[in-house]
Amino acid sequence: MSPWKAARPGDPASAVDTPALVLDLDAFERNLQRMAQALRGTGVRLRAHAKSHKCPEIARRQVALGAVGICCQKVSEAAVFVAAGIDDVLVTNEVVGAAKLQRLMDLARQARIGVLVDHPAQVRALAEAARGAAASLDVYVEVNVGANRCGVPPGPEAVELARLVAASAPLRFAGLQCYQGPAQHLRAPAQRAAAIAEAVAAARATREAIEACGIKVPHVTGGGTGSFQLERDSGVFDEIQAGSYVFMDRDYADNERAAGDVAFEHALFVRTTVMSRPSATRAVVDAGLKASSVDSGMPVVWQRPELSYLKAADEHGTLSTPVGDTPALGDALLLVPGHCDPTVNLYDDLVCIRGGTVEALWPIAARGALL
């Protein structure tokens, strides 16, 4: 990591060294409030996805505002949050291999832990590890509701897997994981509505088929920042896994909002400096693809629509500019990352800003927790 930090609490925001990952605390707090408000009184709870932020300071604030707990994507990520005091963590992934299962059971003795399965062999391995560790945990059957990634097909195969989990003490059958990832980024509200309607129908039919066998389905969990209002209103889902809403990124902002959709704000920025101004129509900034992940496309320059971030190299970002000399060499700009999750994973700290001053640095404690 860098031998020094980009800023210290109390510094003026204008003095933050670059590139740095900056959190606008006022916008961030409004995003947290808007999500809490959107779920209040609906009977649907939030299990915020921590893969977006990897930051215990943020998880604590989500729980304080009503989230039942968090999701993580990896066992080691979950371990960071359990160590930070988060006591209800769902690993929204299949976990395979004896070493990982042992780590998972260590966590299950310290906190309420959940995990996904989509194959009988995973259930058998989990049950054996849980018995060996004298631990118990929540097991969700992952159903492929249209994402075509992991998950068993809706219907009979999911029923069989749920039966196996329910019969595999000390595992607890906790319900269905029904996340439709690609639907989050369909641009038109009607496209998202159609994709989630299919996911809801698959989830409902699977739940009913399991319950017809006399097995209770405690939870149906899923939904993300792009679609959660549809799952919330479905009558089937009782838990939402949105993560990116705390920050918002360019990719989510590119979605057209339906009437009634919550308007989250950009709260996360990459602060960058113009380090070269080689021509009247080109500026080069010090934030490249090691500072802002480009897997979902280029970042945009915040509130400077005349500037286009054209191309990212490792540590260079090339901007096209109108003919002229602004931005000037040395000017600072803010970028809205294309995709917040992998961008956050590039940094050790969030530089938290309020009213033009650095209020705090929050460690991105689960940065790089891949195992």
Add this chain to the structure above:
Amino acid sequence: MSPWKAARPGDPASAVDTPALVLDLDAFERNLQRMAQALRGTGVRLRAHAKSHKCPEIARRQVALGAVGICCQKVSEAAVFVAAGIDDVLVTNEVVGAAKLQRLMDLARQARIGVLVDHPAQVRALAEAARGAAASLDVYVEVNVGANRCGVPPGPEAVELARLVAASAPLRFAGLQCYQGPAQHLRAPAQRAAAIAEAVAAARATREAIEACGIKVPHVTGGGTGSFQLERDSGVFDEIQAGSYVFMDRDYADNERAAGDVAFEHALFVRTTVMSRPSATRAVVDAGLKASSVDSGMPVVWQRPELSYLKAADEHGTLSTPVGDTPALGDALLLVPGHCDPTVNLYDDLVCIRGGTVEALWPIAARGALL
């Protein structure tokens, strides 16, 4: 970071937890030897680019085999290597801002440090900072030899800037940075040869124009893994900045080699596990875009041409497979990353393997050194 490591020295390679960044030490050492051999007796020296590996253990081995020093892309990255004992570091970038210049001068009092300029204001700021710090450093004029990123145009503007540097004690005018980045990835040898021929012509003309003013041009530096044999044989360049050759990635391997081009081997892999096998033609591995950067395209599965890595999500990689049940749930695979530099930057350690055993873990000490 992860609260535990993927492996310990002495573990069998087959027990390395996933995803992990694995270095095949034998292949890596052959790559180091091949580069040393390719430059031996040519009068052209290697200044290996450390942005690819960010690992002092590797830099030390490059210097031991004859490299004059290393390149870094950031001041904080350079600081990590200076602290590790590397005493000759060129920051192949413009450095802007008082805080960064102060850090640069701190380094210049401990080691031989170089930096680039492409604007008179940078020269003035460097000279002022150097005088204030009673430090001196090497300053290279960056020339745009076809990359169209940073750099002054070849010819008169470069001459003016060189004059200014030469007149700005305690700065030392050290020569010309002439790196043609996009040429590294042109697939056909003839395309690369044409692009580098233009770069060489621009570098030569600029050097001659500066020398015609009575200013010595100590070095012309540039070249990368894709093109370095052309710069080596140009009669103009005396220093090569290749970095990726130590690892090789899918993108570089996609280049067609010219007759006589050095054949570097894949030495860097992402070890991953099949965590879901949801259909007869789909497998999902635990290495997604937080484990293998996709900015230059998807990774490939090592020595398994029948498997295609189709799509990366944060922590999932979706593979298409021939109809059947291999790879099986729990199987380990090796991926060759699309782009080694940003992939290395995702990890805290290189797991170094030889003869089926973990020989060492090498810290990626400059991971995340963005400032």
